[in-house]
Amino acid sequence: MTLDALKSANRVMGIKQVSKAVKRGDAENVFLADDADVRVTEPLMKLCEEHSVPVEHAVTMADLGHACGIEVGAAAAAVLKQPIC
Numbered sequence: 289m290t291l292d293a294l295k296s297a298n299r300v301m302g303i304k305q306v307s308k309a310v311k312r313g314d315a316e317n318v319f320l321a322d323d324a325d326v327r328v329t330e331p332l333m334k335l336c337e338e339h340s341v342p343v344e345h346a347v348t349m350a351d352l353g354h355a356c357g358i359e360v361g362a363a364a365a366a367v368l369k370q371p372i373c
Contacts, residue, residue, distance in 0.1 A: 289317045289344055289367065291355040297367040301356050306364040307332055315341050315366040321349040324363035332364055341366075 300309050309315040310332070318336050320329050322345050336343050346352040349361030356365050 289342070291319065291344075291346055291351065293317075293367055294319065294352075294355040294365055295357065298370070299356060299365055299367050301353075301358065301362045301365045303328055303332055303364050306366040307335060309366050309368060310335050310339050310341050313339070314368050315339075316369045317342050317344060317367045319344045319346050319352055319355075319365045319367075321346045321352045321361065321363050323348050328363055 300306055306318055310318065318341055320333065320343060333343060349363055352365055353360050353362040356362055
């Protein structure tokens, strides 16, 4: 999955919100910024491994924020699973 998927997908941003989505089983894919503080991203990376959620890497927090349509950087974002109707 590429960063372009974030532009139109149902998504959440930020370490706390992404962690909650992973724990609930709502995250389809997680994106982490390579320039984010490892102390912040490492626990989320481990959580994704535990819940078998694929992790993609973005080059910078600015790139990830831009892909999400916000004007500030983001350390993490997740594409949410589509609800089954």
